[in-house]
Amino acid sequence: MNYLLPLFSVLIGYGIALFLKPKNKTNLKLLLAFSGSFLLSLTVMHLLPDVYQSENHNVGIFIMLGILFQIILEFFSKGAEHGHVHGHDQMSHIPWLLFISLCIHAFLEGFPVSHHHNLAVGIAIHHLPIAIILTTFFINSSLDKKAIFAFMITFAIMTPLGTILSDYLPILNDYYTEITAIVIGILFHISSTIIFESSEGHKFNIAKVSMILFGIVLAYFI
Numbered sequence: 001m002n003y004l005l006p007l008f009s010v011l012i013g014y015g016i017a018l019f020l021k022p023k024n025k026t027n028l029k030l031l032l033a034f035s036g037s038f039l040l041s042l043t044v045m046h047l048l049p050d051v052y053q054s055e056n057h058n059v060g061i062f063i064m065l066g067i068l069f070q071i072i073l074e075f076f077s078k079g080a081e082h083g084h085v086h087g088h089d090q091m092s093h094i095p096w097l098l099f100i101s102l103c104i105h106a107f108l109e110g111f112p113v114s115h116h117h118n119l120a121v122g123i124a125i126h127h128l129p130i131a132i133i134l135t136t137f138f139i140n141s142s143l144d145k146k147a148i149f150a151f152m153i154t155f156a157i158m159t160p161l162g163t164i165l166s167d168y169l170p171i172l173n174d175y176y177t178e179i180t181a182i183v184i185g186i187l188f189h190i191s192s193t194i195i196f197e198s199s200e201g202h203k204f205n206i207a208k209v210s211m212i213l214f215g216i217v218l219a220y221f222i
Contacts, residue, residue: 002120003160006127008124009124010131013128014135014156017131017136018139035122035129037213039123041215041218046119047183054177056178062178062182068185076098077102080102080130099151103155106155111162111172131156134155
């Protein structure tokens, strides 16, 4: 199930964008706010205590490296990891820099899932609105439908692939703390950015605060 949740969330998001063509940006932003809050809460409540219980005294350095690495990835992805895509330019082929950076991001997210199964739920909720926004962006950009499908399928399998490798390559367990700390940095950056970018002018309102609180409470009880 840990493999399937992130996979299905992307495919469901792809299907929603393809067939339902959602127009209400407010609902998507509220879903993004919830996903960012839920992901951040899971990271703080479950992943962070785990890595700091280890004997590795360089955990903080690896967390900061994760934040820096995500900033570098976003230079190429233009912030697509947190739903930040704009423009309606015509596309004749897959935007490879966006594709590669998103796949690296999704692949790394899968590593801690083998030790923290509830993180699969957080990543699935995180990927759902991202998949809707990405698919809608590609459709509006007139990217070939086969290329869109190939992009989203590959993006969908990257997180499960990271989890599978973490499960079946014992050598990765020797570096579990370091890899997880890097992923924590990545998730810190993405989730906090989602929370602050999910409303116009970075203003908080009752609906947004309610979704953020809901994400925190749900993460606490998982």
